[in-house]
Amino acid sequence: MFRLVAKRSFSSTSTNLRKVAVLGAAGGIGQPLSLLLKLNPRVTDLRLYDLKGATGVAADLSHIPTNSVVNGYTPENDGLSTALKDAELVVIPAGVPRKPGMSRDDLFSINAGIVRDLATAAANNCPNASILVISNPVNSTVPVVAQTFRKLGVYNPRKLFGVTTLDSVRASRFISELQNTDPTKEFVSIIGGHSGITIIPLLSQTKYSEEITPEQRDALVNRIQFGGDEVVKAKNGAGSATLSMAYAGSRFANSVMAGLDGESDVVEAAFVESPLFKDEGIEFFASQITLGKDGVERIGELGPLNEYEKGLLEVCKETLKKNIKKGEDFINNA
Incomplete structure (x- = not known):
């Protein structure tokens, strides 16, 4: 069973040059994510792509005095291919966020096509890159990328990641509020998927397993599973979780790069x-997975689950199987 190592800082003594592309860089997640990557010393060549606005975001970020070059690209002059050429890390937050009244089917029908086209470009221009998928619904968009890469003969399962770090971030924060502790010292193992009931926090594996009442457990699990709804409601339907997702995406990208740099014991959920x-x-x-020089180095065991969590897992698996098939069918039946 994995336990979280100390939160990995952005400091780095690596001499490796990291070419990172952000696809959807002018959006609500893309802009703050690009800022955090500009501040990361592991990143030396930052390429920002979007249908519009990416050149402006790049110009703005280029004034920040860190040792990285930033360039922005739009579809003109084959900008997507240029942004992706020989990239080592590709982060995909592109797509539309879920809005009030929008079903996950509605979200999928829009974002799946966007992700497929970006994945095709990545397969053709940087087939060996680590691909980090943020675009929702992740349970289905990751299979979209996998099937796209398979069709083009370049699929490497060790380098494809659905970013679920936000679930871990929320769990750490929410359990710290319940226990009145330092959230930076908290860790909750999250398994399953990245939407609603597919998100399973293993509270029985925390140091508070005997302290949390069934009522507190139910409320905490529900809040972790549906934390995104809190943000949508607080923003009055005008946005979703963009800033916290940018932080989570940046943290996971940093961990992937740390693994590529040969650091040991780099553990995250994905x-x-x-x-x-x-x-x-x-x-x-x-x-929980261990990250290394070739991407996924090890996939951890789940550890002991109590009866409550086993019940959550059965519900999760039933939904997850449908979500994954939906993504695969989108490519296979095209």
Whole structure:
């Protein structure tokens, strides 16, 4: 069973040059995410792409005195291919956020096509890059990328990640509020997927397992699963979780780069191709993984689950199987 290592800082003594592309860089997640990557000393060549606005974002960020070059690209002059050429890390926050009244089917029908086209460009221009998918619904968009890469003969399961870090971030914050502790010292193992009931916080594996009442547990699990709804409601339907997602995406990108740089014990949760429930037809699953020079180095065991969590897992698997098939069918039946 994994336990979180100390939060990895952005400090780096690496001499490796990291070419990072952000696709959807002018959006609500893309802009703050690009800022955080500009501040990361591991990043030396930052390429920002969007349908419009990316050149302005790049010009703005280029004034920040860090040792990285920033360039912005739009579809003109084959900008997407230029942004992706030989990139080592590709982060994809592109797409539309979920809005009040929008179903996940509505969200998928829009974002799946966007992700497919970006994945195709990545497969053609940087097939060996680590691909970090933020675009929702992640349970389905990750299979979209996987199937796209498979069709083009360049799929590497060790380098495709669905970013679920926001669930871990929220869990750390929410449990610290309940226990009145330092959130930077808290860790909750999150497994499953990255939407609603597919998100499973393993509270029984925390140091508070005996202290949390069933009522507190139910409320905490629900808040972690549906934390995004809090933000949508607080923004009166004018936005979703962009700033916290940018932080989570930046943290995960930093961990992937730390692994590529050869650092040891780099552990995060992510939605990846996994053997854990593959015999049940579930190809992708989120759990704690160890990151290394070639991407996913190890997929951790889940550890002991109590009866409550086993029940959550059964519900999760049923939904997850449908989500994954939806993404695969979008490519296979095109």
